[in-house]
Amino acid sequence: MKIVLDAMGSENMPAADVTGAVEAARLYPNDEIILVGRQSLIEAELANHQTVGLNLTIVHADELIEMTDKPREVVRGKPNSSMHVGLNLVKEGKGDAFVSMGNTGCTLAVSMLATLRRIPGVKRPAIGAIFPLPARPILLDNGANADCQPDYLYQFGIMGSIYASCVTGKARPTVGLVSNGEEDGKGNDLVKEAGKLLSASSLNFVGNIEPKDFMSGEIDVAIADGFVGNIMLKTAEATARTLTGLIRSEIKTGMLSSIGGMLARPALRRVGAMLDPDEVGGAPLLGVNGVVIIGHGSSGSKAVRNAIGQAREAVEFGVVDAIKQGIESG
């Protein structure tokens, strides 16, 4: 298998990206990792690592896409970017998957408009957020489509269910529609219409769900428009940060509780590790004609390595072909 990595993706590029690639190359010795970006920068970083015997190759790409770049502008404006070059390798069959910690909007735009394009029949590709919870539930769309039609949400159900099968191994993952109440008839107009389409599908659709059903791990796939999905993810992140911050500062206010906090630290660390988004790696871009995983710009090498692992899984499972079939027959 050949995994193409955007070596210019993360905020700490190329250090985090290249280090993650080296770690992945050690983990998966039978696979090739193709580093795409400025050759001199990549080589300088590789020189910091022990790479003898590792299956790492470099493909030069001259242009860099920055976090501040606008998706519309880079699609035609930076045709030699590491994203264009890397995604074209996948399009041409010279790579099996593309992984980037770079600008999400630009990865999406370059994938859809300039390189891989959509899987036939897919109305709108979606970004799937895998929550770093023990059950690894997936929420989509996480921001690719702020305004949706009911049939987009229906297709998110098909694509999310297939990806959840890949991650969890379940043949028929449970799919729920995020709503402001579980009862039938709850929801905004979009959700009510999408619910009808999903109910009539062959998916393992459980109807309306609330955030608690998703967070508890009961539901494998949560469907929402990209605006709502993005706000759910960010609310969960902000709540976790606020709560841990309050706990930390209150524990520090007394001597006994400080000692207690020290004794409990390994347990708190385990919780932190469980919920560490870097353990997941990145977010799959579903509906484009190739495997694409997009990570946070702030990713360290662990997230890069895990995103490469995710990409491998999606290739092995045949996510793209499964979505092709799912959309055709759906």
Added chain:
Amino acid sequence: MKIVLDAMGSENMPAADVTGAVEAARLYPNDEIILVGRQSLIEAELANHQTVGLNLTIVHADELIEMTDKPREVVRGKPNSSMHVGLNLVKEGKGDAFVSMGNTGCTLAVSMLATLRRIPGVKRPAIGAIFPLPARPILLDNGANADCQPDYLYQFGIMGSIYASCVTGKARPTVGLVSNGEEDGKGNDLVKEAGKLLSASSLNFVGNIEPKDFMSGEIDVAIADGFVGNIMLKTAEATARTLTGLIRSEIKTGMLSSIGGMLARPALRRVGAMLDPDEVGGAPLLGVNGVVIIGHGSSGSKAVRNAIGQAREAVEFGVVDAIKQGIESG
């Protein structure tokens, strides 16, 4: 001041409701608390308390609204419910505010369609959720309007800003529009249009905000449609519950960390108390022609007592008149 309490509201009615009223009557000896509901039930519960000298009165109402009742059906179908009778007392000037722990949809419907009606010019009343965070930020709408137009969101800004002034004492609270990114141009179509209206207003509008800005206490008022607002609130609740559950179970797995957890317990309890929704009391229904506070069905007496306190504050501040003026001049 006369506060009207739906004594038939909570799941543990009338015990929680009446006990909360007794506690409030002790706290606010100059005010009258009017308990509305089945006289025999209320009297039986009052007999469990020391009420000599407390300013508690009973107004009989024969019908009960259940949590499973449908708003549309009760508006005309249960005209002698404790909600109808209580809200009519406020409408007729025999009470200054109405408080209920009952069915939210029914309280909303009976307020809007059968009793208080809307403040002139208000397109859609909204439910404001006050987050139990130190800064007491308010998010609206929290579920009254699943589908919104830009001008509804604009009015939510006016009403939310006034209510935040009442709660925080700030003359010009900061108002933000919940979006999937802070940059201008982020948002779904609704948010983009509402942002234009809010930007042109005299509110202290800061533009698009993300959940973290709201949770951190930087923003006093967060505006969203009722679908998104409800999901934000429920995601925050679900995340807090998931995280505290994980911490609790991990702490219990080892002896040292268990001891640590015991030592840190007072600190963890303080965090729990800070984030206790019962400390807030309930959610204001903004835009109807009277002060209405709606609490959780699962409320205990503390939430009831605090909801009565909230209602008093809103009456003292003159929230309804301020909204009348704000909507007229907005």
